Amino acid sequence: xxxxxxxxxxxxxxxxxxxxxxxxxxxxxxxxxxxxxxxxxxxxxxxxxxxxxxxxxxxxxxxxxxxxxxxxxxxxxxxxxxxxxxxxxxxxxxxxxxxxxxxxxxxxxxxxxxxxxxxxxxxxxxxxxxxxxxxxxxxxxxxxxxxxxxxxxxxxxxxxxxxxxxxxxxxxxxxxxxxxxxxxxxxxxxxxxxxxxxxxxxxxxxxxxxxxxxxxxxxxxxxxxxxxxxxxxxxxxxxxxxxxxxxxxxxxxxxxxxxxxxxxxxxxxxxxxxxxxxxxxxxxxxxxxxxxxxxxxxxxxxxxxx
Amino acid sequence: xxxxxxxxxxxxxxxxxxxxxxxxxxxxxxxxxxxxxxxxxxxxxxxxxxxxxxxxxxxxxxxxxxxxxxxxxxxxxxxxxxxxxxxxxxxxxxxxxxxxxxxxxxxxxxxxxxxxxxxxxxxxxxxxxxxxxxxxxxxxxxxxxxxxxxxxxxxxxxxxxxxxxxxxxxxxxxxxxxxxxxxxxxxxxxxxxxxxxxxxxxxxxxxxxxxxxxxxxxxxxxxxxxxxxxxxxxxxxxxxxxxxxxxxxxxxxxxxxxxxxxxxxxxxxxxxxxxxxxxxxxxxxxxxxxxxxxxxxxxx
Numbered sequence: 001x002x003x004x005x006x007x008x009x010x011x012x013x014x015x016x017x018x019x020x021x022x023x024x025x026x027x028x029x030x031x032x033x034x035x036x037x038x039x040x041x042x043x044x045x046x047x048x049x050x051x052x053x054x055x056x057x058x059x060x061x062x063x064x065x066x067x068x069x070x071x072x073x074x075x076x077x078x079x080x081x082x083x084x085x086x087x088x089x090x091x092x093x094x095x096x097x098x099x100x101x102x103x104x105x106x107x108x109x110x111x112x113x114x115x116x117x118x119x120x121x122x123x124x125x126x127x128x129x130x131x132x133x134x135x136x137x138x139x140x141x142x143x144x145x146x147x148x149x150x151x152x153x154x155x156x157x158x159x160x161x162x163x164x165x166x167x168x169x170x171x172x173x174x175x176x177x178x179x180x181x182x183x184x185x186x187x188x189x190x191x192x193x194x195x196x197x198x199x200x201x202x203x204x205x206x207x208x209x210x211x212x213x214x215x216x217x218x219x220x221x222x223x224x225x226x227x228x229x230x231x232x233x234x235x236x237x238x239x240x241x242x243x244x245x246x247x248x249x250x251x252x253x254x255x256x257x258x259x260x261x262x263x264x265x266x267x268x269x270x271x272x273x274x275x276x277x278x279x280x281x282x283x284x285x286x287x288x289x290x291x292x293x294x295x296x297x298x299x300x301x302x303x304x305x306x
Numbered sequence: 307x308x309x310x311x312x313x314x315x316x317x318x319x320x321x322x323x324x325x326x327x328x329x330x331x332x333x334x335x336x337x338x339x340x341x342x343x344x345x346x347x348x349x350x351x352x353x354x355x356x357x358x359x360x361x362x363x364x365x366x367x368x369x370x371x372x373x374x375x376x377x378x379x380x381x382x383x384x385x386x387x388x389x390x391x392x393x394x395x396x397x398x399x400x401x402x403x404x405x406x407x408x409x410x411x412x413x414x415x416x417x418x419x420x421x422x423x424x425x426x427x428x429x430x431x432x433x434x435x436x437x438x439x440x441x442x443x444x445x446x447x448x449x450x451x452x453x454x455x456x457x458x459x460x461x462x463x464x465x466x467x468x469x470x471x472x473x474x475x476x477x478x479x480x481x482x483x484x485x486x487x488x489x490x491x492x493x494x495x496x497x498x499x500x501x502x503x504x505x506x507x508x509x510x511x512x513x514x515x516x517x518x519x520x521x522x523x524x525x526x527x528x529x530x531x532x533x534x535x536x537x538x539x540x541x542x543x544x545x546x547x548x549x550x551x552x553x554x555x556x557x558x559x560x561x562x563x564x565x566x567x568x569x570x571x572x573x574x575x576x577x578x579x580x581x582x583x584x585x586x587x588x589x590x591x592x593x594x595x596x597x598x599x600x601x602x603x604x605x606x
Contacts, residue, residue: 018446023458030462141586143538145545146561146579149568157569244452248542263546266461278450278458285451 004297012286019286023279024068027271028061038081038269051081055272077276082268087276091258095280097167098257101249102242104177109184109238114224114231116185117192121227122219124197132189139186144245148179148252165254172253180249184238191234195227202226229299236292240285334523337599344595350588358405367395369402369555378571388573390564392553396574399555400581406467406556407585410540411533414471418478419529425479426486427513427521431494441487444480453477453539460548467556470549474536485528489521523600530593534586541582557581 027034035052036043055078056064071078077087116136120129155175156164166172199205200223208218247259254260258277265273338344362369367385373393381388387396429440447455459473493499494517502512543549544558552563557578564574 014442015445015449018442019449022446022450026458026462029459031464137587137590138583141534141538141583141590143541143545143558143561143579143582143586145542146575146582149561149565149575150579153568153572153575240451242452244450244454244457247454247457248546251546262457266457266548271462274458274461278454281454282450286449289449 001297005294008290008293008297012290015286016283019279019282020069020072021065023275023282024065026275026278027055027057030271034271038271054079055081072279077279078272080265080270080273082265082270082273087273090261090273091276091280094256094258094261097255098243098246098250098259099284101167101173101176101180101246101255101257102239104173105181105184105242105245106235106239108177108181109188109242110235112181112185113188114192116189117231118196118219118224120189120193121196121200129193133193136186136189139189140183142182144179144183145248145252147182148175148249151175151179152252167253167255167257176249176253176255179252180242180245183245184242187238188231188234191231192227195230196223199223199227229296232292232296232299236289236296239288239292243281243285243288334596334599338595341595341598343591344599347588347591347593347595350584351592354404354408354585354588357401358408361401361404365395365398365401367398369394369399370553372553378567378574380571381573387577388571390560390574391567396560396577399560400557400577403555403557403560403578403581404585406550406554407537407540407582410467410471410474411537411585411589414474414536414540415478415529415532417471417475418532419482419525421475422479422482423486423525426483426488427490427517429483430487430490431509431513431517433491437487440483444483447476447480453542456539456543457546457548460543465543465548465551467550467554470540470543473543474539477539478532478536481528481532482525485524486521489524490517493517493520527593527597527600530589530596534589534593537582537585537589 030037033048033052035048035055035057039048039051052058056067059067068078075088077091079086080090083090116132120132123129152164152175155162162174163169163172164175167176200219205218205222208222209215213222244259246257247262249255250257250260251263258280262274262277265271265277338348371394376385376389376393378391378393379385379389385395385397387400389395390399425440425444429437450458456470456473456477459476460469463469463472499512499516502516507515540549541556541558541561544556545562547562550556550559552559560578561575561582564571564578568575
């Protein structure tokens with residue numbers, strides 16, 4: 001197991017390197033002169049030159065990348081061009097808001113998805129099954145931001161039950177978490193259903209039933225435990241959708257998290273800040289995937305690294 | 307209906323699926339016709355295409371002209387779905403936006419396909435170092451969670467429909483590359499490929515005549531479902547102000563602008579959202595049905 005963890009950890013190194021190259025390149029994908037765009041079209045030449053100097057855009061690209069990596073290894077993500085604070089200081093107070101939003105939504109997705117998926121599988125082809133699966137289909141065919149707007153209209157404006165925006169109290173958390181977690185719940189429900197059905201048809205389940213094991217035990221102990229294995233992989237992918245989904249959800253609910261910071265940074269053309277946020281999001285996701293692979297391995301020891 | 311995530315970059319292509327895919331389009335069509343959900347999806351797609359082409363000819367209002375005297379009217383006989391904050395008929399704008407949505411959906415998936423498919427085939431066919439290199443690059447693309455890469459790309463390229471297509475296209479590359487690679491590897495191992503090679507066929511001929519036809523069906527399934535995802539992402543980008551710019555009647559952009567007025571006039575946000583749901587649902591239903599028809603054993 002330890003050997004697997006170490007090998008898997010080493011595998012992430014080229015990916016992380018590639019991610020830094022791509023994030024670094026973002027600045028150079030900007031059509032035209034990045035310094036001019038940051039300064040604005042009517043900015044005096046001296047100001048543009050100052051920005052160019054500050055971002056080190058006058059040096060050859062490889063030199064820029066090496067300097068970028070050098071700073072990165074020291075925990076320096078550069079400086080915001082708008083606030084002149086360091087990118088790390090800008091991100092730090094907001095990262096936990098976003099992580100908590102994503103985590104709570106994940107918990108909702110998994111709980112709702114597993115319950116719905118198991119019920120659907122156990123009562124296959126019943127009315128309940130059909131209704132749950134139609135709901136799931138709508139769940140991931142719906143734009144999350146639209147769902148969020150409709151929830152605000154219904155629960156915050158018309159019924160006045162919950163606050164329409166913000167983050168902090170548990171009441172403020174409910175609508176954003178439902179908004180962000182619904183699509184994931186739908187996908188996990190579908191995955192759990194098909195995975196459960198695969199397992200239920202296996203010989204050992206029939207054997208357990210033949211032995212007279214209670215149906216409840218068959219479903220939860222023998223069935224769900226094995227059906228969970230493919231579901232864990234989906235949860236990993238889901239985490240990616242959730243992390244980036246925070247951008248839309250935070251925009252809809254005016255939550256001061258990292259996603260909204262990203263949109264503000266994009267609007268004010270604060271490219272170093274955009275780069276920093278994208279990098280942090282990607283690193284978190286690489287780490288989450290690492291954890292998913294390790295738990296996948298733990299659940300299913302037969303899997304080979306390749 | 308096959309229950310499988312529609313986001314799967316991890317979908318595996320067992321040998322059986324590859325071989326069955328070539329078992330004749332007639333069979334697939336027969337099975338597809340028996341699947342009600344797939345039929346609904348198929349007819350919805352057809353309807354959307356017809357509306358996109360012919361719809362604008364039949365609308366009586368101007369989708370772009372601002373008229374404050376008809377501002378924020380509720381749905382009525384004159385304005386079927388009401389008017390927006392600029393006095394424009396929402397129904398007319400939705401009809402005119404249909405072609406934009408389909409255009410973005412189809413084209414961005416095409417971009418992902420054109421780049422992802424050859425990469426996957428090369429990777430799966432030649433293997434070894436080339437495979438490792440290509441797959442590491444794909445891993446890097448996959449390291450960006452969800453739509454983040456698309457957001458990052460549009461943020462530097464600038465907000466426009468074409469840049470959305472590029473961004474969503476890049477986002478779709480890994481899905482196609484992985485499926486093409488898996489299918490190619492499965493087909494390449496079959497004995498008859500060795501036989502063809504022994505007869506002196508070139509790599510290009512083997513790929514074009516023997517590998518490609520065998521991987522068409524999983525790729526079509528992937529493409530259909532990818533269109534649904536592409537429409538969702540594109541509408542999200544427009545909602546963030548990073549996609550289609552006003553006054554374009556793009557559905558996500560309409561939602562974004564209608565947002566401030568929706569509390570008193572819910573119709574400005576309700577109908578564009580329903581339009582997006584309809585389009586996404588259509589492609590998801592049809593994609594699900596196609597997968598079941600092509601690979602009946604996967605039926606849950």
